[in-house]
Amino acid sequence: STTGGSINVLGEGTSVTTNLQQGLVKCWSKSEQSTTASGEDSFNQSTITDHGPGDYGINITNPFANTGYAAVTDNTSDSGHVSANYGADEGTGNRYSTGIFRIFIFEATSGSGATDSVHVCAILTGDLA
Numbered sequence: 001s002t003t004g005g006s007i008n009v010l011g012e013g014t015s016v017t018t019n020l021q022q023g024l025v026k027c028w029s030k031s032e033q034s035t036t037a038s039g040e041d042s043f044n045q046s047t048i049t050d051h052g053p054g055d056y057g058i059n060i061t062n063p064f065a066n067t068g069y070a071a072v073t074d075n076t077s078d079s080g081h082v083s084a085n086y087g088a089d090e091g092t093g094n095r096y097s098t099g100i101f102r103i104f105i106f107e108a109t110s111g112s113g114a115t116d117s118v119h120v121c122a123i124l125t126g127d128l129a
Contacts, residue, residue, distance in 0.1 A: 027124040033116045054105035054114030063099040069126025075117040
């Protein structure tokens with residue numbers, strides 16, 4: 001059934017439905033940040049802003065309706081493997097603005113602070129404006 005542009009889908013083996021519109025990823029990004037942030041592939045991302053070592057922003061083409069959207073981030077080390085020494089955080093300041101999502105990468109074990117990473121990934125989901 002559809003109402004207001006929304007589609008409900010019957011779940012696997014049950015009578016429970018999922019709202020397809022609410023369950024879609026609205027923005028995703030995979031980028032390289034080893035020296036200067038550059039996009040490898042993305043959806044609903046216009047550009048990437050490099051704010052310095054380990055700090056960059058995803059500029060969202062079609063903004064979110066509010067700052068209540070959810071985000072999942074990940075990154076890989078120079079060796080190309082996921083490293084426990086690196087962590088991805090949603091950043092500082094305006095990290096959850098409707099049109100920009102900030103990511104901060106830091107070196108957790110050495111205490112060296114902000115650091116660039118080879119691959120940085122983000123998945124954002126929520127209501128678009």
